[in-house]
Amino acid sequence: MKPKRPSYKFLRFQRAISPKRLEAYRSSSSDKELDLLSTYLWNIGLCEAFYPVLHSFEIALRNNLHQAISRLFYEDWLDKIDSQILQPEGIQSVKTAIKSLNKKNQSISTGNLISELNLGFWVSLSYARYEGKDKLYPRLFKDKEFLPHLPKSRRTRSTLSRTFTSINQLRNQIFHHNPVWNKSNLREEYDNALEAIQWISPILYETTKHLSRFPDVYAQGRAFYVKILEAIMTNYERN
Numbered sequence: 001m002k003p004k005r006p007s008y009k010f011l012r013f014q015r016a017i018s019p020k021r022l023e024a025y026r027s028s029s030s031d032k033e034l035d036l037l038s039t040y041l042w043n044i045g046l047c048e049a050f051y052p053v054l055h056s057f058e059i060a061l062r063n064n065l066h067q068a069i070s071r072l073f074y075e076d077w078l079d080k081i082d083s084q085i086l087q088p089e090g091i092q093s094v095k096t097a098i099k100s101l102n103k104k105n106q107s108i109s110t111g112n113l114i115s116e117l118n119l120g121f122w123v124s125l126s127y128a129r130y131e132g133k134d135k136l137y138p139r140l141f142k143d144k145e146f147l148p149h150l151p152k153s154r155r156t157r158s159t160l161s162r163t164f165t166s167i168n169q170l171r172n173q174i175f176h177h178n179p180v181w182n183k184s185n186l187r188e189e190y191d192n193a194l195e196a197i198q199w200i201s202p203i204l205y206e207t208t209k210h211l212s213r214f215p216d217v218y219a220q221g222r223a224f225y226v227k228i229l230e231a232i233m234t235n236y237e238r239n
């Protein structure tokens with residue numbers, strides 16, 4: 001028996017998205033065309049719904065870290081690229097950010113540097129290379145305003161590193177348009193990201209939680225998008 005030929009409408013989708021990319025949304029060999037497309041759309045919905053949490057986490061983390069390091073050392077620690085604070089990898093990240101700002105004809109100010117440095121830089125400040133005598137950890141934990149709502153039992157650099165690294169990895173997957181729908185712990189990762197925001201600011205946590213549509217989108221599953229696709233295809237036929 002010859003395999004069923006893909007429908008004209010599916011081929012139109014496939015041409016725009018690419019066959020290889022669509023295959024990443026196959027959950028079983030029995031998946032039909034509509035299954036692949038609906039999973040693809042569900043993944044888009046999940047990524048979109050994650051944005052408020054990722055946005056709040058990144059903004060809050062970089063500001064809280066900068067303020068804490070400023071209190072520990074001095075205000076313009078980023079501008080001076082002090083090797084007493086940053087390890088070689090961190091210094092290179094700041095130099096790259098400065099070059100980027102120069103290309104944009106933007107001033108090399110502390111505020112601009114904080115915004116230009118990516119989440120990976122701020123997360124890297126929780127790595128093991130920043131722990132030890134005269135380094136960031138455990139000295140930062142003496143500052144009551146650094147992650148002020150992080151439980152005392154969890155105030156360790158390794159705890160921060162595990163949590164922040166996991167969030168950053170998920171952020172990169174989402175922002176590079178990779179599949180996240182099939183991550184078995186996706187809901188747990190969402191909860192962890194929300195919790196990390198709460199460590200910094202309970203009011204931002206509550207606001208972000210209120211804005212977030214992720215729980216609903218996650219619960220809807222791909223079945224919700226099957227209905228959307230069916231409606232689109234019906235309308236497409238009429239046109």
